[in-house]
Each structure stands twice: as structure tokens, then as C-alpha cells.
Amino acid sequence: MVLQKALSSTTLLTSQLRKQCRFLSQLVPGEPSSPSVNTKTIPGPKSQKLMADMNSIQQAGSVQLFGDYEKSLGNYLVDVDGNVLLDSYTQISSMPVGYNHPDILKILAEPDSIRTLANRPALGVFPGGDWPDKLKSVLLNVAPPGLNKVMTMMCGSCSNENAFKVIFIWYMRKIRGFDKKISDLDMESCMINLPPGSPNLSILSFKGAFHGRTLGCLTTTHSKPIHKLDIPAFDWPIAHFPQYKYPLSEHVKENAAEDNKCLAEVEELIEKYAKKNPVAGVIAEPIQSEGGDNEGSPEFFQGLQKICKNRGIAFLIDEVQTGGGPTGKMWCHEHFNLPSPPDIVTFSKKMQLGGFYHTNEMMVDKPYRIFNTWMGDPGKLVILEGVLNVIKKHKLLDNVQETGDVLKSGLHNLEKKYPDLINSVRGRGTFLAFNAKNTNLRDSIVTNLKMQGVQSGGCGEMSVRLRPALIFQPHHAEIFLDKLNNVLSQLK
Amino acid sequence: MVLQKALSSTTLLTSQLRKQCRFLSQLVPGEPSSPSVNTKTIPGPKSQKLMADMNSIQQAGSVQLFGDYEKSLGNYLVDVDGNVLLDSYTQISSMPVGYNHPDILKILAEPDSIRTLANRPALGVFPGGDWPDKLKSVLLNVAPPGLNKVMTMMCGSCSNENAFKVIFIWYMRKIRGFDKKISDLDMESCMINLPPGSPNLSILSFKGAFHGRTLGCLTTTHSKPIHKLDIPAFDWPIAHFPQYKYPLSEHVKENAAEDNKCLAEVEELIEKYAKKNPVAGVIAEPIQSEGGDNEGSPEFFQGLQKICKNRGIAFLIDEVQTGGGPTGKMWCHEHFNLPSPPDIVTFSKKMQLGGFYHTNEMMVDKPYRIFNTWMGDPGKLVILEGVLNVIKKHKLLDNVQETGDVLKSGLHNLEKKYPDLINSVRGRGTFLAFNAKNTNLRDSIVTNLKMQGVQSGGCGEMSVRLRPALIFQPHHAEIFLDKLNNVLSQLK
Numbered sequence: 014m015v016l017q018k019a020l021s022s023t024t025l026l027t028s029q030l031r032k033q034c035r036f037l038s039q040l041v042p043g044e045p046s047s048p049s050v051n052t053k054t055i056p057g058p059k060s061q062k063l064m065a066d067m068n069s070i071q072q073a074g075s076v077q078l079f080g081d082y083e084k085s086l087g088n089y090l091v092d093v094d095g096n097v098l099l100d101s102y103t104q105i106s107s108m109p110v111g112y113n114h115p116d117i118l119k120i121l122a123e124p125d126s127i128r129t130l131a132n133r134p135a136l137g138v139f140p141g142g143d144w145p146d147k148l149k150s151v152l153l154n155v156a157p158p159g160l161n162k163v164m165t166m167m168c169g170s171c172s173n174e175n176a177f178k179v180i181f182i183w184y185m186r187k188i189r190g191f192d193k194k195i196s197d198l199d200m201e202s203c204m205i206n207l208p209p210g211s212p213n214l215s216i217l218s219f220k221g222a223f224h225g226r227t228l229g230c231l232t233t234t235h236s237k238p239i240h241k242l243d244i245p246a247f248d249w250p251i252a253h254f255p256q257y258k259y260p261l262s263e264h265v266k267e268n269a270a271e272d273n274k275c276l277a278e279v280e281e282l283i284e285k286y287a288k289k290n291p292v293a294g295v296i297a298e299p300i301q302s303e304g305g306d307n308e309g310s311p312e313f314f315q316g317l318q319k320i321c322k323n324r325g326i327a328f329l330i331d332e333v334q335t336g337g338g339p340t341g342k343m344w345c346h347e348h349f350n351l352p353s354p355p356d357i358v359t360f361s362k363k364m365q366l367g368g369f370y371h372t373n374e375m376m377v378d379k380p381y382r383i384f385n386t387w388m389g390d391p392g393k394l395v396i397l398e399g400v401l402n403v404i405k406k407h408k409l410l411d412n413v414q415e416t417g418d419v420l421k422s423g424l425h426n427l428e429k430k431y432p433d434l435i436n437s438v439r440g441r442g443t444f445l446a447f448n449a450k451n452t453n454l455r456d457s458i459v460t461n462l463k464m465q466g467v468q469s470g471g472c473g474e475m476s477v478r479l480r481p482a483l484i485f486q487p488h489h490a491e492i493f494l495d496k497l498n499n500v501l502s503q504l505k
Numbered sequence: 506m507v508l509q510k511a512l513s514s515t516t517l518l519t520s521q522l523r524k525q526c527r528f529l530s531q532l533v534p535g536e537p538s539s540p541s542v543n544t545k546t547i548p549g550p551k552s553q554k555l556m557a558d559m560n561s562i563q564q565a566g567s568v569q570l571f572g573d574y575e576k577s578l579g580n581y582l583v584d585v586d587g588n589v590l591l592d593s594y595t596q597i598s599s600m601p602v603g604y605n606h607p608d609i610l611k612i613l614a615e616p617d618s619i620r621t622l623a624n625r626p627a628l629g630v631f632p633g634g635d636w637p638d639k640l641k642s643v644l645l646n647v648a649p650p651g652l653n654k655v656m657t658m659m660c661g662s663c664s665n666e667n668a669f670k671v672i673f674i675w676y677m678r679k680i681r682g683f684d685k686k687i688s689d690l691d692m693e694s695c696m697i698n699l700p701p702g703s704p705n706l707s708i709l710s711f712k713g714a715f716h717g718r719t720l721g722c723l724t725t726t727h728s729k730p731i732h733k734l735d736i737p738a739f740d741w742p743i744a745h746f747p748q749y750k751y752p753l754s755e756h757v758k759e760n761a762a763e764d765n766k767c768l769a770e771v772e773e774l775i776e777k778y779a780k781k782n783p784v785a786g787v788i789a790e791p792i793q794s795e796g797g798d799n800e801g802s803p804e805f806f807q808g809l810q811k812i813c814k815n816r817g818i819a820f821l822i823d824e825v826q827t828g829g830g831p832t833g834k835m836w837c838h839e840h841f842n843l844p845s846p847p848d849i850v851t852f853s854k855k856m857q858l859g860g861f862y863h864t865n866e867m868m869v870d871k872p873y874r875i876f877n878t879w880m881g882d883p884g885k886l887v888i889l890e891g892v893l894n895v896i897k898k899h900k901l902l903d904n905v906q907e908t909g910d911v912l913k914s915g916l917h918n919l920e921k922k923y924p925d926l927i928n929s930v931r932g933r934g935t936f937l938a939f940n941a942k943n944t945n946l947r948d949s950i951v952t953n954l955k956m957q958g959v960q961s962g963g964c965g966e967m968s969v970r971l972r973p974a975l976i977f978q979p980h981h982a983e984i985f986l987d988k989l990n991n992v993l994s995q996l997k
């Protein structure tokens with residue numbers, strides 16, 4: 014009895030210690046303790062030379078610096094000039110456990126992994142014998158609650174394009190009658206891009222949305238003109254996405270009214286398009302990322318789902334950027350308490366490969382309707398499996414919450430300290446953002462942060478977004494906040 | 506002098522011996538010497554069980570068998586039931602040097618490769634310091650003659666979608682005036698999918714074409730209704746692709762007339778669409794693959810290019826399936842003697858990653874116009890580099906020609922021997938095809954070939970296509986022909 018009690022208190026102590034260790038220790042051994050900048054500009058001279066080189070091969074004006082991926086480690090991106098940057102942007106939010114994570118290096122060096130990479134099959138025709146098990150143990154193991162089907166793809170755009178197709182196919186089967194034979198007219202007309210075989214259907218999207226850049230996705234993307242200019246688009250409806258006032262707790266009524274206004278517009282647009290291009294599906298990001306980290310409230314998403322259900326329209330949540338843990342849950346829409354699961358959820362980025370989860374009802378009726386040569390990549394699932402094991406081993410979703418709390422309260426302090434410079438701190442977990450007063454100031458913050466040794470990212474017109482890895486710990490948050498304070502005090 | 510002569514004749518002898526060795530020896534040591542089938546059906550019982558499993562997770566009706574990628578080697582695909590199949594289809598033409606090639610396994614096991622795989626950057630923003638050099642030494646090193654710019658993507662569909670965008674951007678810059686400022690109206694209207702910012706432009710494609718399955722690509726795909734049914738499409742023009750009579754040498758006049766008829770229709774369609782959806786680009790496969798291995802003659806492609814040049818339209822050759830060596834040249838359009846290079850050439854499959862080559866003129870003017878998170882994958886370039894080294898080391902383009910000659914003359918013999926069963930043998934290198942009398946017979950040939958231990962693939966309505974790896978040697982061709990003879994003699 015005494016022994017049992019002693020053991021139990023030891024367990025408790027161990028657990029508390031472990032929690033504290035998570036705050037204090039490095040999740041990636043050997044990670045630098047702080048950033049350091051040793052060139053007068055970033056890009057430094059070596060990066061600039063390489064930029065000129067790359068611009069002779071392609072339009073490479075978007076390149077910010079060249080990485081040294083042998084030296085980069087954990088949360089620290091080292092560039093070819095030897096600058097050591099604390100990375101709060103992580104390759105546009107696509108590096109879940111940072112650089113050169115020892116567990117990922119280890120799993121990739123295993124003969125099984127090498128074989129998987131060397132023998133990439135056409136997964137829709139000749140998958141490996143372990144593929145169904147891998148789909149279950151890796152992808153379905155972290156599926157959004159209620160969704161037990163999954164298709165794999167290569168990237169976010171392909172995932173959304175194919176999710177649209179799943180929606181169109183489901184919608185037309187419903188219209189036609191699920192058991193009805195397909196007419197010759199349908200079969201013939203689709204071959205020349207004409208209705209009824211190629212029907213005039215649409216996907217409703219939101220202003221400020223980003224769902225990818227291929228022609229279907231791009232029609233639903235409305236974040237920046239440079240993405241869309243000169244590219245043909247479908248005539249599909251676009252509704253306003255809620256624009257909240259911050260802090261949320263002080264603007265409850267106004268923000269609820271904003272939700273209702275946007276939901277009413279969705280209903281109007283669905284009716285307006287009913288004759289020319291009926292709405293078969295609605296697509297939304299839980300937090301519009303590229304468009305400026307615009308949050309949708311749980312109530313807004315509940316309302317959207319309700320409209321879709323009432324009108325027999327599919328509800329697609331695009332979790333390409335929000336999925337994989339950065340909001341403190343595996344999927345951001347888990348924060349929304351939806352009464353039933355969304356019909357489709359797309360993913361990519363932190364998940365390493367693209368794809369989508371869906372309900373039984375959305376399953377296509379025939380093979381080859383959703384199909385391509387590779388249908389994803391088992392080599393990327395090897396990495397994802399390693400990533401999910403690291404998330405579990407180090408309880409990284411808890412870490413995201415803890416670090417997120419430190420970051421968010423620190424940002425709130427800074428917006429109080431510098432009210433003329435920044436405002437509207439928002440987000441969930443470490444998926445956070447704030448606004449600068451204007452675009453120029455935002456750009457200066459991002460540039461000056463870099464010279465302080467912090468890689469960050471802009472989004473929308475005047476926002477700074479935080480997209481650290483899931484291994485970004487409270488001590489990294491403190492460094493970030495300290496450097497941001499330096500930048501803001503200089504810009505004041 | 507005597508010594509020199511001796512040395513020179515030794516060199517000659519060595520070279521001849523090497524050539525003979527290429528015929529006799531195995532390019533992949535330890536490869537099985539012949540196929541073997543030990544189940545009553547393929548899929549065998551283990552594959553069938555896995556199929557049921559996979560169908561509970563997704564619509565997986567297209568799966569033919571499950572591979573054992575530990576045991577597969579070289580040209581031989583081993584399935585989970587232990588059947589050893591000579592693979593003339595190679596994962597829909599995407600395995601250039603076969604299974605478990607020792608050089609590819611070796612390169613993937615190197616620490617540098619593992620690091621590259623573990624640290625996948627956003628190539629458009631933070632590429633590794635070695636990236637410009639890799640683009641040059643790997644991708645530009647095998648660029649189609651005259652094209653010195655390259656963009657990387659992930660798959661064939663994304664490559665074509667982005668190539669379309671490059672064309673639209675170039676076309677509108679030309680219309681607008683290359684130096685002219687973009688108007689506010691352009692910037693605003695594109696954000697809501699309306700002209701002039703989202704212009705009504707089109708890409709002209711051909712009946713029978715396959716260019717991918719995302720919504721832009723799918724509009725230019727016209728191979729099978731199952732790909733297109735129920736999916737909205739743009740109103741873009743579709744011309745007839747030449748349908749030749751075989752053997753070509755006996756139908757020169759008729760086939761030339763067919764070319765001219767198709768070219769005239771292209772011109773008509775360009776004029777017809779000039780007002781509503783002007784044609785900005787023309788896309789064509791050198792050999793329409795999914796659509797039935799329909800060849801276009803050099804004269805047809807020369808004519809197409811001439812029309813495009815005369816009318817200020819971009820000419821895009823889709824080498825996703827034909828590129829990377831299977832026709833005996835790196836790019837199939839090199840067989841066409843075009844007076845100048847095409848404007849854009851897209852690739853994927855055998856090249857391991859997607860992308861496109863283009864001329865200086867097609868380069869986009871601003872960053873972020875052609876952009877996405879990953880912009881390809883350095884991990885796939887590691888494999889491609891290995892593949893290109895194997896091609897060079899074993900002179901695989903020569904091997905393709907030699908093996909192709911054996912295969913094609915063997916197929917000609919078989920079409921003479923079984924004129925009521927097969928006809929229209931065609932193609933270049935080992936990129937060959939023949940027609941069966943009808944669809945049922947074609948399906949029987951593919952099924953029965955499999956029971957003889959040969960994996961082949963169908964395409965179009967009644968064609969069988971050969972898509973072996975570049976390491977498919979004359980002795981593999983003899984096995985293929987022998988098994989096909991068995992099948993045809995039984996079906997007779």
C-alpha cells in the first residue's frame with residue numbers, strides 16, 4: 014500500500030516533470046539556442062548569386078533565400094550564407110516536425126523505406142500489398158471524426174480538384190437517380206464538353222479564399238489578383254466571408270451579425286445560381302490563410318453546414334493549411350462542434366501528401382472516375398507515418414496548445430503596447446496572426462524580423478501569419494516575441 | 506603505330522562485344538529468366554482479399570493486383586500471390602529502369618538523398634543551395650533542343666494546368682502590349698472571375714486526347730466518357746486528330762490527306778472561336794496514348810506548328826507519356842524535325858516529377874504568377890538523376906531502338922499470321938501498339954496475356970499498348986512475342 018502510494022506519486026511527479034521538460038528541453042537535440050544573422054542583408058551574397066543563377070532558368074523572383082538543408086535543424090532554418098533563422102513559417106506551413114528530425118532521417122534510411130521510394134506504383138492499379146493497411150494505420154488513424162473513407166493525391170490543388178469532381182459526380186447521380194442508367198446523350202455530350210454530360214454546375218466559394226491554382230481551384234480562389242489575372246475562370250458564385258472585429262470577446266454581437274449577413278448571402282447566391290449553374294458544393298477554409306488569416310466562427314460553420322444539408326449541397330472543408338495539428342487539434346473544424354461531419358475534408362502540406370477524407374455517401378460509384386497515374390505517393394506516407402509517431406511520442410498537439418497560449422498572450426501584450434502598429438491578434442493553437450496598420454508596415458515587420466533572425470510570413474493585405482512547426486516550444490515563442498518587440502520598438 | 510592499330514581494333518571489338526552483351530546479358534542482375542504464374546486467376550486469392558479490404562476504404566475497383574515490391578526486380582513485377590509477370594506496362598509507363606534497380610536503391614540510401622527527402626522545401630521561396638545546379642545538371646541536361654527554361658511541378662495534370670496558365674499569361678501580355686501597365690479593371694474583375702481580368706480564352710485540343718483530369722486539363726481530355734461524365738467543362742474547341750491507315754508505307758496518300766483535313770479543321774475552329782473564346786494555345790500529344798495510341802505524323806506536327814506561328818498562338822506538346830526515352834529519343838517530338846522548337850513541352854511519369862520546358866519568350870513576367878507551395882519535389886529529382894545516369898551508362902536509348910525493332914517486326918509477323926485478330930501495328934521505339942478486331946477481343950488478349958505471365962495495358966477502344974521500361978531488352982521482347990503468339994493461337 015505504501016509502496017503503491019509511493020509509486021503513484023512518483024508517476025505523478027514524472028508526468029509533471031515531463032511536462033516541464035517539454036517546456037525547457039529541446040525536442041530536437043542539438044538545435045541552436047538562438048538565431049544569429051551575420052550578413053548585412055538577407056538574402057546574403059551567396060543567396061543573391063544563386064538567385065541570379067536560378068533566374069536564368071526560370072522566373073524565380075519569389076525566392077527569398079537559399080537554404081542549407083544539411084545544417085538546418087529543428088526550428089532553425091540555416092541559409093547558404095550561414096544565417097541561422099528561427100523559422101515561424103516552415104516552408105509555407107509544410108514542415109510539421111522541423112528540419113532534419115532524427116526520427117524522420119532514421120525512418121527514411123530503413124531498407125523498407127528506400128524500397129518504397131524506388132518502386133513507386135500506380136496506386137489505383139497495382140498498389141503494394143501493405144497499402145490498405147497503411148491507409149488504415151496512418152491516414153484513417155487520424156481521420157476527422159465520422160469520416161472513414163480516404164483518397165490520396167499529390168498536392169493541395171489536386172486534392173481540391175478531385176474533391177470537386179466527387180461532389181459533381183455525387184450531385185448528378187442524385188439528380189439522375191442513384192440507380193438510373195446513364196443515357197447515351199450524357200455519354201456523348203460529355204466527350205465534347207457540353208451539357209447534359211458536362212453539366213453547368215458550380216462550387217460556391219468565398220472572397221479571400223485560397224484553394225489552389227489549377228483552373229478549377231483557381232475559380233474558387235480569391236485572395237490576390239496576381240494569382241488569377243489573365244486566367245479563364247468558370248462563372249461560379251462567390252460569397253463574403255465573415256470579417257470579425259477583435260478582440261472577439263468585445264464584439265460578440267457585431268460578429269454574430271456578420272456571420273448572419275454572410276450566411277444570408279450564401280442562401281441568396283445559391284438561389285441566384287439555381288438556374289444557370291446550380292451550386293453542387295460549398296468550399297471553405299476554417300481559417301482563410303493566404304487571404305489574410307480570416308477566421309470563421311463555429312456558428313458560421315454550423316450555419317453553412319445547415320444550409321448545405323437543407324439544400325442537398327455538399328459541404329467541403331479545405332484543411333490543406335489548417336490540418337495536421339497547428340490549431341491544437343488534428344483538424345481545425347474539430348473546434349466547431351459540427352452536429353455531423355462535413356461531407357469532404359481535403360488535406361496536404363503538413364500531411365506530406367494530398368488527399369481527402371469523405372463520408373460513405375460521397376463514395377463514387379465506379380472505378381476510374383477519380384483516378385490518375387500515381388494517386389498519391391507511398392514515399393510520402395513513409396514520412397507522414399514518422400511525423401505522426403513524433404506527434405504522439407512528444408504529445409505535440411498539447412505542445413501546440415501550450416506554445417500557442419504563450420504566443421497569443423504575448424502578441425496580445427504587444428498589440429496593447431504598440432496599438433498604432435499592430436492589432437487583431439487572432440487564431441488557434443500556434444496558427445496565429447495579427448494585422449499591421451497597413452501593407453508597407455507589414456512588409457517592414459516581416460523584413461526586419463528576418464534581420465533579427467526570425468523567418469515569418471505575410472498573408473492577405475496587411476497580416477503577418479505564424480506557421481511554426483509542431484515542435485515550436487514555449488522557449489521558441491519567447492524568442493519570437495522578444496524579436497518582434499525589438500522590431501516594433503524600432504518601427505514605432 | 507602497330508600498337509595504336511591494335512588498340513583501335515580492340516576498342517572496336519569491345520564496342521561490338523558490349524553491343525552483343527546488351528542483347529544477351531541482364532541489365533538488372535538477378536532478374537528472373539522468364540515469367541511464371543501459379544494461381545488460377547490473377548488477381549489471385551491474396552490480391553482478392555486485399556481488394557476487398559481496400560474497397561472498404563475507397564472506390565478501388567480499378568485495382569488489378571497487389572504488388573510485392575520487395576520481390577519485384579527489373580522487368581518483372583511479382584504480385585502478393587507469387588506470380589512473376591513480365592511487365593510491359595510498368596505502372597502506366599512510369600518506371601523507366603524497372604523495379605529495385607540497384608543504382609536507384611544505392612542513390613536513395615545515400616545520406617544526402619535522405620536529407621533531401623526529409624527537408625522538402627517550398628522551392629519557389631526557400632530552395633536548397635544546390636537547386637539551380639540540379640535544375641541544370643539534371644533537367645536542362647536532357648531538355649528538348651532549343652528549350653532552355655524549366656519549371657518543376659508534381660504530376661502531369663499540374664504540369665499541363667500550369668502550362669495553360671503560362672500560355673494565357675503570355676497571350677494576354679501580347680494583346681495588352683508587353684510593357685503596358687495592368688488596369689484596375691483587369692485587377693478587380695479577375696478577383697470575381699469575370700473578363701477582362703479573367704478573359705474568355707481557350708486551348709484547342711484533339712478528339713482522343715488525354716491531358717489529365719483536373720478541370721482545366723479535363724476540358725482538353727477526350728479519350729473516354731468515364732473520365733468526363735458529370736464534370737463541368739469550359740467551352741474550348743476540339744479538332745479531329747489524324748486516324749491513319751496501316752501499314753503507313755502502303756497508305757501514304759490517304760494519310761497525307763487525313764493530315765490536311767485535320768489541319769484545315771484546326772484553322773476553321775480557331776476562326777470560329779476567335780470572337781467568343783479566342784484560341785491562345787494548341788495542345789497535342791505526339792502519340793495519343795490513353796486515347797488509343799494514335800500517332801501524329803511529322804508532317805502533321807510541322808503543319809500544326811506552322812498554323813500556331815502564323816496566328817500568334819502557343820504550341821504545347823504534351824510529352825507526359827511519350828517523354829523520357831521510350832520512343833528511342835528523349836522526346837518523341839524530336840522525331841518530327843520541327844523547324845523550330847515548340848513553345849512548351851510538358852513532362853511527368855518516367856521523369857519522376859512533373860514540369861515543363863519552354864522558350865525564353867514564354868517566361869512569365871512576374872513572380873507568384875506560376876507558383877504553389879512545393880513547386881515540384883527535390884526528392885524525385887534524386888531518383889531522376891539516378892535514372893538518367895542508368896540511361897547513359899547502359900545506352901538505354903539505343904537499347905530501346907534495338908528492342909523496339911525486335912518487338913515491332915515480331916508484331917508485324919503476328920498481324921500477318923493472325924489478320925482476323927490483330928492489325929495496325931504502330932509506334933516508335935518500344936512505345937508500340939496494335940489493334941484488336943474489337944473491344945472484347947482486346948480485353949481477352951490483355952487478360953490472357955496476364956495468365957501467360959505478361960502484364961500489358963489497353964488503351965482507346967480496341968488497342969493494346971506496350972509501355973515497357975527502358976531496360977526491356979531483345980530477349981524480353983522475344984518472351985513477350987512468344988506469349989502473345991500463344992494467346993492469339995488460342996483465341997483464333
